[in-house]
Amino acid sequence: MEFDLSWILLGLPLAFVLGWLASRFDIRQLRAENRRAPKAYFKGLNFLLNEQQDQAIDAFIEAVQNDPDTSELHFALGNLFRRRGEYDRAVRVHEHLLSRGDLSRTDRERAQHALALDFLKAGLLDRAEDALNRLEGTPFEAQARLALLAIYERSRDWPHATTIARKMHEADQGDFSTRQAHYLCEQAAALAGQADHAGALALLEQAVAAAPGAARARIDMARLQHLMGQPAAALATLKALGEHNPAALPLAAPLMVEAAAATGRSAEAQALLQEHxxxxxxxxxxxxxxxxxxxxxxxxxxxxxxxxxxxxxxxxxxxxxxxxxxxxxxxxxxxxxxxxxxxxxxPLTRYRCAACGFEARQHFWQCPGCQTWDSYPARRVEEL
Structure with a gap:
């Protein structure tokens, strides 16, 4: 049987035409999809700028459906859900991002940080703690440690708070020496409440070493020494307070009077207080x-x-x-x-927080209102 070359001559042009038509169809389809995705994206952005969050979310969902591989749209959508208080939907968006194998390391770290924020806003502190710990060694490390510090303070987990504060101080992420001293004082107060005076005193000595200029450690130490029947040691501690932090001496003045009276050194205390x-x-x-x-x-x-x-x-x-x-x-x-x-x-004899204005009859080292440390001056409202 002879092979007819005419079929080849006819088939080649036909195949070429069909291939060209198919490529044009694919290009037109791709262009149409690309036009739909940016259009939905910019529509969502416009709604967002006009504070129409419901419409913005609908537009971003449409854009994500048209282009599910676009991570930026997922981030925008997740942030919108979080701002609206729809934390479960925000978590699903960011967990979906983390499940993708093609996600870059930068976007993965960003998604992990966003997921941690979702858990924080939702009040799921255990899951937030786990998500934040995964950010060690990333560009979000400093922010994660601050968030962890807030979690540990809120739950009064002072040992873990001390560890985080020490890490941040050693990494030059701020001066957390005074904060470390506060955490040690909190632990010492707990031990003192259990009648473990020796353990409490050891922690207070660590607090003084961590922040020599901090007032609380020396005041708490003097109060504990006086309680342990060591008024002379208490008076010496308060004299050191007057040298390192004279502005805080008014907070310890009544205790100084008691310790001086117990040791027969009232004249010495009087001279020191008069000088101040x-x-x-x-x-x-x-x-x-x-x-x-x-x-x-x-x-x-x-x-x-x-x-x-x-x-x-x-x-x-x-x-x-x-x-x-x-x-x-x-x-x-x-x-x-x-x-x-x-x-x-x-009202004039109260103390007032310099950060939020919360007033109280007693002096607080951490404001009960805004949770700020050392925001109460050692002076009454009338003196401010």
Whole structure:
């Protein structure tokens, strides 16, 4: 049978034409898809700029369906879900990204960070902790450690918080020495509550070594030493506080008076407190000086201190203290007047957080309102 070359001559052009038509069809389809995806993307962006999040989410979902391999659209969609409080949907988006084998290392780390934020916002602290720990050694390491620190503080997991703070300090990610001291003081307070005074004292010594200029460690140490029947050691600790952090001495002034009285060194404490008071009048130091004078039998001298203070400061608190011991012409009305004054000065004797303005009758090392450390000055509201 002879082979007819005419079929080849006819088939080659036909195959060429069919191939060309197929390629044109594929190109047109690809162009159409590419046009649909950017159009949906920009539509979503426009809705987002107009704060129409529902419409933006619908547009991004459409864009993701048209081009499921686009990671940026997934990130945009996940962030939108998180902002709307739809944390379960945000988690699914970011977990889908992490399950992709073709995801670059940069995008994988970014998706891991986004997933950790989803868990944090949702209040799933255990899962957030695990996700954040996976960010060690990535560009998100510093942010992850800060988030872990917040988790451990919130759950009062002070040993883990101490470890993270030490890592950040050693990595030059900030000065966390004072924060480490606070965590050690918290652990010491827990041990002291269990009557483990030796263990608590050891932790407080570590806190002083970690942050020599921090006030809390020395104040807590002095209070513990006084409780253990070591007033001389407590007084020495408070004298060191006056040298390293004199601004915090008003917080420890009443304790200094007690320790000095127990050791028969009230004159020494009085001289130290007077020197501090002369450098800057303080209501707490004033009260401690009055307490020493009263204990020594100098009642009139003690009351004179309030008058001298009024020459330096316009203090309603000092005026009320002085008036409490004064004989009035209409003495029958004195109790009512004194009650009114005491009620008026009560808000002035509070402490106020410098970060959020939360006021409290006692001094806090960490604000109960905004959770900021060392935001309470060692001065009363009237003195600010």
């Amino acid at each position: 008071y002369d450098g800057g009048p303080s209501l707490d130091v004033l009260e401690s000086l009055v307490a020493i004078d009263t204990a020594q039998g100098a009642g009139e001298g003690a009351r004179q201190r309030y008058v001298d203070h009024l020459d330096k400061e316009k203090s309603l608190v000092a005026a009320a203290k002085w008036l409490a011991g004064e004989k009035l012409e209409h003495e029958d009305f004195h109790p009512q007047v004194q009650r009114a004054l005491d009620h008026a000065v009560k």
